[in-house]
Amino acid sequence: MAPKHRFLVSSLLALSLVGCGDGEVFQNGQPPGGDPTGGGDGGGSQTTPVATAQSVSVTELTPNDAVQAEIVVTLSEAPDSTVSLNYATANGTALAAEHYRSTSGALEFVAGQSSKSFSIPIISNNYYGSDKSFSVNFSGASGLELGVTSIEVTIKNNDAIPSLQFSQPQFRTSEQAGEIEVLARLSHASETPISFAVSLAGTATRDSDYTINEQTFTIPAFTTQIEVPLTMLSDNLKEGGETIILGLNNADGASINASRSILTVMISGDAVLADSGFVGYYNAGTYNATTPEAGYENQDADYGRDTGAEGTFHDDGQGNLNFTKLDFNGNALPRTATAFECVRDNLSGTVYAVWGSPTYIEGWNNPANLYRWYNSDPANNAGNAGTYSPNELEPNADETYYTAATCEFPGIEGGEIDYEAGCTSENYLNYLNVLGYCGFSDWRLPTVNEAQSSSLFGQMLSYDVNYFPDVAQFSSDKIMTSSPAADNSGAAWCWDIQNSRRMLCNKNDYISIRAARNPAVSD
Incomplete structure (x- = not known):
């Protein structure tokens, strides 16, 4: 048994010497530097993520x-x-x-x-x-x-650039209203201020009919609207309606909504329409009774300016009418003047061209002349401009005068008169405006309401002959107006002088004419 034990000890000693090498001590059975077989760290460590x-x-x-x-x-x-x-x-x-x-x-x-x-x-x-x-x-x-x-x-940011517009297309007010405010509004707010300018137009006059302190405005950041202040100015003139047309432009930081970029401020005039002018009461088809017949109470003679009229009340116009004669330059004349060119209706402010001076009743301004209705503006002709009559007017040798069967025009350079159009209301009005007739250059046809307002009811010719003496020389018993028919584009309203009524006339008809001027009033 002894020899076997000696062999076991010798074997262990040999293994110990091989493991110790030159005296280093191994940790965990591994030499420094890792596995001597080259197998790496075996998953025990890694780099930092x-x-x-x-x-x-x-x-x-x-x-x-x-x-x-x-x-x-x-x-x-x-x-x-x-x-x-x-x-x-x-x-x-x-x-x-x-x-x-x-x-x-x-x-x-x-x-x-x-x-x-x-x-x-x-x-x-x-x-x-x-x-x-x-x-x-x-x-x-x-x-x-x-x-x-x-x-x-x-x-x-996903929000589109804001759109700027007026909050409404029209604003109605009066000249007694004082300060008013109209709104300019954004479709949505912006984080930066929005600036814009306001243009001014219309028939009202700045600093006479209204005032506005500034024309540039800024809508603050994060808000959507601003007030545009206007101040209405009242006066003692009897005027028809006037307009202030505001326009948006030069917007910085916003687009402008073209369909709502215009606001029309409509100033209601203090003018009034005359009533019928009757001062007598109904009596078997006439109006000459001094008292109303039983069952016919509340007649016109009991109302208006003519009520209880005495003395010289009718000097400024029969019935309840109130007129002033004007000379060629627009100066007021006494009621007894026999030579005058225009008449102002003091109740409405409308001025009418009247051939009241005998020396003017010749040639182009003859009250007997007749014209066809013509308006080249699509916005005011109901889709039918009227009749255009080439070659109707024939010039004289040096083209200083143009004549036709129903009218005449002096020759004018500059294109104000369209001689190819013929005897049209537009040519007639353009010529008055070239002349600055009675001091005005905005002559137009009267509305049918104006034609009615300045006339008298209950008598032939239906106009006060002291102020409208030319009516007796009219070749037609109708006067054309600016009012086209709503449902008949070939017709326009006219005023029947003899029967004191409004009626439709064909735009092709030759009828008498009377020019008017004043800010147009609505029918």
Whole structure:
């Protein structure tokens, strides 16, 4: 048995010497530097994961829509144990609580997990503005390295540029109204101020009929409208309606809605329409009774300016009418004047061209002349301009005068008279305006209401001969008006002189004419 024990001890000694080498001590059965067989670390250690993230963009929607910015953090490799980092938002051009919700927290990756995300709530609005951005900062890395310490989140604005318009197309007021305010309005607000200018037009005169202190305005940021103030000025003139036409232009930061860029302020005049002019009462088909017959109470003779009239009441016009004669330059003349060119209706402010001077009743201004209705403006002719009559007017040898069977015109250079159109109302009116007849250059046809208002009822010719002596020389018993028929484009309203009634006349008919001027009043 002894020889066997000696062999076992010798074998153990030999193994010990081989393991000790030159005296180094091995730890855990492994020499320094790893497995001598070259098998690596066998999975016992690895490199540190690197965390990265990308900047993102998100488009806002409406305030009621939930919008999130999704941030994804990715590790370069999956860890074998839990690692983490911290994140927090920071203001840029986008502000917390106004454009996004402030967000912070910790992001943990468990073993084997290489990607994780978190969300940041975005606050949408209805304001037009520029894109905004804020930062997401990373810090507090544990078990990993930060490949990026900050990214940017961009909030894209989805609101279109605002549209600017007036809140209404028309505004009615009176000259006694004092200060009024009309509104210019945006379709939606902007985060920057919107500036614009207002142009002025219309028949009313600035600083005479109204005042406006400025013509440029600014709508503040985050608001949608501004008041444009006007001050109406009253006077003692009896005038018809007038207009102030406001126009939007030069908008900075907004577009202009072309269909609502004009606002017409309609100033109701203090003019009144005359009544019928009857001063007697009905009596078997006439109006010469001094008292109303039983059963026929409340007749016109009991109302209006003519009620209880005595003495010289009719000197300024029969019945309830009130006229003033004017000379060629527009100066007022006494009621007894026998030579005059115009008559002003003091109740309505309308001025009428009247051939009251015998020396003027010749040639082009003969009251017996006749004309056809013609208006080249599509907005005022009901789709039918009237009759155009080439070659109706024939010039004399030196083209200083043009004549036709029913009218005449002196030759004028500059195109004011369209001689190819013939004997038309438009040519007649244009010639009066060239002359500046009675000091005016805005002559037009009277409305049918004006033709009725200046006449008398209950008598032939229906006009006061003291103020309208030319009516007796009219070749037609009708006077044309500016009012086209609504449902018959080939006709226009005219005034029947003999029967004191309005009626339709064919635009092709040759009838008598009377020019008027004043801001046009509605029929």
